[in-house]
Amino acid sequence: MEFSRLGIKLFAIDSSAVRVKDFVQIFHSWIQKQCVDNHQLIDVHDYSHIHHGPGILLVAHEGNFSIDMAEGKPGLAYFRKKPAGTSEETLRASLKAALHAASLIEAEPSLEGRVRFLKDKLVVISNDRLLAPNNATAFEEVKPTLAKVFGTKADFTHASAGTKDRLTILVSGIEV
Amino acid sequence: MPTWEEKLSERLDPQLAAEIDKFETEIALRKQGKLDEKVFAETRLRRGCYGQRYDNGHRHDGIRSQELRYTTDLTKGPDTLWDAPGMQRIKIPFGGLNPDQMDVLADLAEEYADGVLHVTTRQDFQYHFVHIDDTPSIMRRLGAVGITTREACGNSIRNVTACPLAGVCNTEAFDVIPYARAMAKFMLGHPDAQNFGRKFKIAFSGCRQEACGLVNMHDMGAIAVTRVENGKVRRGFEVYVGGGLGAVPHDAKLFDAFVPEEELLPLAQAISRVFGRLGEKKQRDRARIKFLIAKLGVEEFKRLVTEERQTLQPDPRWTEYLEGAGKYAEKPLKSPTFLNGQKRPEGFDAWYSTNVYRQKQAGYVVASITLPLGDLSSWQMRELAGIARRFSGDSVRTTVEQNIVLRWVSETDLPDLYRELRRVGLGAPGAGTIVDVTACPGTDTCKLGISSSRGLAGELRTQLAAKSFNLDDAVKNLRIKISGCFNSCGQHHIADLGFYGMSINVGNRKVPHFQVVLGGKWRDNAGAYGLPLVRVPSKRIPVVIDRITDRYVRERKDSESFQDFLKRVGKKDLRAMLEDLTKIPPYEVDPSFYSDWGDPREYTIGDMGVGECAGEVVSPAQFALAGADTLVFDAQLHLDSGEYDLADQLAYKAMLQAALSLVRAESPEARDDADSTIQEFRTRFFDTNIWGDRYAGNKFAQYLFLRHASPPTTHTNDQAHRLVEEAQLFVDAVYRGHEILAERGAR
Numbered sequence: 001m002e003f004s005r006l007g008i009k010l011f012a013i014d015s016s017a018v019r020v021k022d023f024v025q026i027f028h029s030w031i032q033k034q035c036v037d038n039h040q041l042i043d044v045h046d047y048s049h050i051h052h053g054p055g056i057l058l059v060a061h062e063g064n065f066s067i068d069m070a071e072g073k074p075g076l077a078y079f080r081k082k083p084a085g086t087s088e089e090t091l092r093a094s095l096k097a098a099l100h101a102a103s104l105i106e107a108e109p110s111l112e113g114r115v116r117f118l119k120d121k122l123v124v125i126s127n128d129r130l131l132a133p134n135n136a137t138a139f140e141e142v143k144p145t146l147a148k149v150f151g152t153k154a155d156f157t158h159a160s161a162g163t164k165d166r167l168t169i170l171v172s173g174i175e176v
Numbered sequence: 177m178p179t180w181e182e183k184l185s186e187r188l189d190p191q192l193a194a195e196i197d198k199f200e201t202e203i204a205l206r207k208q209g210k211l212d213e214k215v216f217a218e219t220r221l222r223r224g225c226y227g228q229r230y231d232n233g234h235r236h237d238g239i240r241s242q243e244l245r246y247t248t249d250l251t252k253g254p255d256t257l258w259d260a261p262g263m264q265r266i267k268i269p270f271g272g273l274n275p276d277q278m279d280v281l282a283d284l285a286e287e288y289a290d291g292v293l294h295v296t297t298r299q300d301f302q303y304h305f306v307h308i309d310d311t312p313s314i315m316r317r318l319g320a321v322g323i324t325t326r327e328a329c330g331n332s333i334r335n336v337t338a339c340p341l342a343g344v345c346n347t348e349a350f351d352v353i354p355y356a357r358a359m360a361k362f363m364l365g366h367p368d369a370q371n372f373g374r375k376f377k378i379a380f381s382g383c384r385q386e387a388c389g390l391v392n393m394h395d396m397g398a399i400a401v402t403r404v405e406n407g408k409v410r411r412g413f414e415v416y417v418g419g420g421l422g423a424v425p426h427d428a429k430l431f432d433a434f435v436p437e438e439e440l441l442p443l444a445q446a447i448s449r450v451f452g453r454l455g456e457k458k459q460r461d462r463a464r465i466k467f468l469i470a471k472l473g474v475e476e477f478k479r480l481v482t483e484e485r486q487t488l489q490p491d492p493r494w495t496e497y498l499e500g501a502g503k504y505a506e507k508p509l510k511s512p513t514f515l516n517g518q519k520r521p522e523g524f525d526a527w528y529s530t531n532v533y534r535q536k537q538a539g540y541v542v543a544s545i546t547l548p549l550g551d552l553s554s555w556q557m558r559e560l561a562g563i564a565r566r567f568s569g570d571s572v573r574t575t576v577e578q579n580i581v582l583r584w585v586s587e588t589d590l591p592d593l594y595r596e597l598r599r600v601g602l603g604a605p606g607a608g609t610i611v612d613v614t615a616c617p618g619t620d621t622c623k624l625g626i627s628s629s630r631g632l633a634g635e636l637r638t639q640l641a642a643k644s645f646n647l648d649d650a651v652k653n654l655r656i657k658i659s660g661c662f663n664s665c666g667q668h669h670i671a672d673l674g675f676y677g678m679s680i681n682v683g684n685r686k687v688p689h690f691q692v693v694l695g696g697k698w699r700d701n702a703g704a705y706g707l708p709l710v711r712v713p714s715k716r717i718p719v720v721i722d723r724i725t726d727r728y729v730r731e732r733k734d735s736e737s738f739q740d741f742l743k744r745v746g747k748k749d750l751r752a753m754l755e756d757l758t759k760i761p762p763y764e765v766d767p768s769f770y771s772d773w774g775d776p777r778e779y780t781i782g783d784m785g786v787g788e789c790a791g792e793v794v795s796p797a798q799f800a801l802a803g804a805d806t807l808v809f810d811a812q813l814h815l816d817s818g819e820y821d822l823a824d825q826l827a828y829k830a831m832l833q834a835a836l837s838l839v840r841a842e843s844p845e846a847r848d849d850a851d852s853t854i855q856e857f858r859t860r861f862f863d864t865n866i867w868g869d870r871y872a873g874n875k876f877a878q879y880l881f882l883r884h885a886s887p888p889t890t891h892t893n894d895q896a897h898r899l900v901e902e903a904q905l906f907v908d909a910v911y912r913g914h915e916i917l918a919e920r921g922a923r
Contacts, residue, residue, distance in 0.1 A: 028237070031242070032237045040246065042260075045290065047292055049548040049549060050552065052556075052601060053556075054290060054292065061247075128287060129283060130178055164558055
């Protein structure tokens with residue numbers, strides 16, 4: 001089991017504070033400043049018309065950021081497109097990118113501190129059904145890697161909604 | 177490390193597997209520098225791998241042009257960087273899908289694209305932001321469920337489309353699906369269809385009077401018809417050729433009123449051979465079959481095709497599918513039942529009134545799922561696959577209106593189906609109404625986009641949905657279609673209210689605009705093409721719609737159709753009604769006009785800096801161009817009155833006047849006579865390629881050159897209609913020409 005393409009989602013503390021359209025302007029300004037480390041930011045896409053969809057998407061060569069509305073739970077999602085080395089390195093790189101983007105949003109002047117993200121739990125999504133299928137075996141196999149990154153005190157829950165979904169792990173009991 | 181190739185090897189058709197292996201090898205060769213970028217570009221296009229906006233490595237961020245830095249300088253085509261995200265088009269013949277295919281389509285959008293599936297105006301799917309390295313895996317996974325991307329783009333036979341109601345329609349002659357399927361299969365990769373100068377599109381319709389398969393706008397279209405011969409009903413097709421939208425739309429010409437079913441595939445093969453042999457290859461903008469047919473005349477074209485048909489070696493595939501075609505019928509999942517006294521959920525009745533079609537098979541209905549901007553998420557697609565398994569089985573179709581339909585739904589299941597669709601955000605009413613706006617990708621992702629068609633469509637959808645309950649029924653059923661440029665991917669020519677994007681310079685800034693196109697006809701297989709009326713700033717298009725529809729409600733006589741109303745009121749009056757909307761406030765007064773819908777970036781400020789405001793200085797060129805605009809408009813009025821000769825002359829004169837305005841921008845004393853204008857224009861702008869739009873090339877100049885060199889000997893509606901369209905495009909392009917000159921001057 002390997003992490004090659006990987007997603008991290010950080011949930012907004014106050015869902016009602018997320019006005020998804022605000023992020024069109026914010027993400028465009030990120031491109032103007034190219035302010036996300038180690039990412040070639042490319043374009044912004046507005047998918048706010050899709051129910052529980054990717055919301056506003058910031059496309060980068062290395063991975064995509066979005067104000068994700070999946071399951072009606074707004075948050076910041078980051079999906080890395082290519083591995084960054086080993087599974088552990090890929091997970092660390094993805095987490096770092098997601099946290100960096102979250103810190104930029106939390107510091108965004110136009111949002112006046114309204115949007116903040118939970119730091120004690122997040123979701124890890126394996127975005128590769130071949131290398132990390134959604135099953136109990138893969139879940140058990142991935143735990144050691146997760147423990148290396150999130151610590152041995154973290155709780156890992158197999159959280160995929162259905163068998164056809166991607167391998168999704170709720171990570172809680174952490175402080176990132 | 178496992179690969180999809182190994183995992184799926186048993187499930188892939190060997191021929192398809194070999195085809196994908198070959199493409200993977202070509203990717204490797206290109207990476208090693210052993211395959212020319214132009215050759216690779218065509219080979220990837222033939223696999224549906226298309227370029228996407230900014231793939232040349234540059235993007236204007238609203239302040240400056242940024243270079244996009246990737247890890248490699250490798251290209252996948254001229255000026256197209258390897259690492260730049262691209263678009264993957266997926267062919268869905270006649271829009272037919274089953275739930276297993278829907279699951280895979282959902283998975284792939286999630287893993288390789290941005291988690292969104294986009295339905296196109298030709299029943300395809302598109303993924304955006306895909307890396308070329310991932311495409312072989314995408315193709316294998318699609319291939320394992322019977323879907324191919326082969327020939328989804330490029331100079332090939334594109335997706336074979338058909339009416340989404342085929343087989344269940346109340347007015348069809350017979351179900352065209354077996355024929356559409358056989359055509360798609362037979363012509364896929366056919367050796368006789370590999371030498372085209374441009375793409376070739378085929379459509380099937382079950383009847384003439386509905387919009388159905390939009391046969392009139394296709395390179396080859398077949399409408400189902402029957403004949404009684406010796407007391408037996410015989411199936412055949414009314415076959416049309418040479419239709420097409422594009423910059424200048426052409427009506428399809430009747431090729432044969434009755435082609436017997438067994439002759440359909442050989443006819444397509446013979447047409448392909450003639451097109452491959454005689455179609456234009458060098459001049460891309462004249463290479464569609466419509467130009468060949470216009471040049472030869474349909475009778476000569478038919479003679480050549482008939483002659484070619486005689487030379488074909490018999491192929492069992494021409495007829496082997498026919499045995500099943502007559503008996504072909506889809507198997508419903510459930511028994512037929514009727515909607516009786518069940519409790520109806522809130523919103524159900526409104527949804528039912530617009531999104532449900534009663535099939536000819538009593539007790540069954542087709543339920544339309546309106547997709548905003550043709551988009552749905554992976555999650556929605558997967559949920560929809562589950563809903564289809566529960567309510568309709570394998571009978572799912574995409575539509576050219578960028579929606580999805582579930583067929584063979586037992587009527588009594590509708591309330592439950594509606595609840596399920598609502599749960600996943602797919603229960604919006606308004607299918608096929610004014611709210612259900614069609615739009616091409618435009619500036620969002622298309623390299624050719626000029627204005628934001630999706631941005632405008634989203635805004636119109638929001639505004640119209642908010643007031644849809646108060647809209648008059650006559651207005652509710654109008655259709656809006658939007659293209660980001662003149663190329664018509666949004667099918668603006670066949671809408672009641674059509675729009676195509678363009679840019680206009682105001683002072684030293686650019687303002688996104690749309691041409692308002694009125695008079696198109698959706699029904700009767702795209703029965704008539706609209707003509708441009710006036711260009712209006714993008715931000716004022718909602719007002720255009722309000723004004724026109726309000727007036728239609730106020731002044732229409734009895735049950736007067738929208739097209740008849742437009743004819744009665746007349747273009748002059750309609751244009752006058754919108755004239756004030758064309759005025760643009762200076763940037764300092766209202767900068768919102770200088771950005772596009774859904775995009776906060778200032779609309780191409782270029783490198784010119786801030787200059788004088790609009791309206792302060794009017795150059796002689798602007799006067800001349802305004803005059804050319806007026807001439808095109810007058811040409812339209814004569815066209816509408818049936819005065820084709822006058823329409824032709826005025827359209828030609830408009831082009832000359834516009835050309836002269838450019839010539840005089842460089843040489844103020846240039847003479848005002850046709851030969852000299854053409855000569856000067858050719859030398860200064862055409863031969864030097866200064867004016868040539870990067871993608872459209874010098875195609876618009878050719879309109880003028882052709883008309884000048886070969887004035888029509890007879891004047892017909894077709895010819896005059898085309899020249900008026902061409903003149904409008906030429907004048908629009910001259911506006912751009914002046915911008916280029918201004919930019920050069922500023923530098």
